[in-house]
Amino acid sequence: MAIIGEAGSGKSTIARLLAGAEQPDTGQLFHHVDVIKWDDSKFFCQNIRMIFQDAQKSLNPTVPIGNQLEQPLLFNTTLDKAQRREKILQALRMVGLLPEHADYYPHMFSGAKHSGLALHAR
Incomplete structure (x- = not known):
């Protein structure tokens, strides 16, 4: 929404x-x-989840994207580590990213990719 x-x-x-x-x-x-x-x-x-318009300010620059996507899953679901990883990879694929992008830091993405990632992080 x-x-x-x-x-x-x-x-x-x-x-x-x-x-x-x-x-x-x-x-x-x-x-x-x-x-x-x-x-x-x-x-x-x-x-x-609050997704702010400026993804550069919304994402922690010192934490890889995959770890940031895992946090809500870790605290709000009963998914095990493998299930969380699959959910993260699904989210990355939804916005046109590859599995290895989970290990990237926010500054390694362009603004367009960044916005899409933030939109689908939940």
Whole structure:
């Protein structure tokens, strides 16, 4: 999902709410038909990822891409190491990268590849 809108339409407010940086005054959040409680940190950790527009600032320059892609899988799934590795390779293939790119650092990619990688990192 992407949040798109004119300046002042509430994009940043929605992002802050979803990131847990702010609490809403009113309203409800639905996931399919379920009402999600704003303090359900497990739901947010497992289902919501912030992907910022500037991937250069979003990715850790000192950690290989594969390790960065593994972190959400490590903390939010029960996948074993081999399953996580396969999921990472699938994500790389989805954006036109090769398995060896898992060992590359963010600065080793062009901006176009970088943006695609960040988009599919979850």
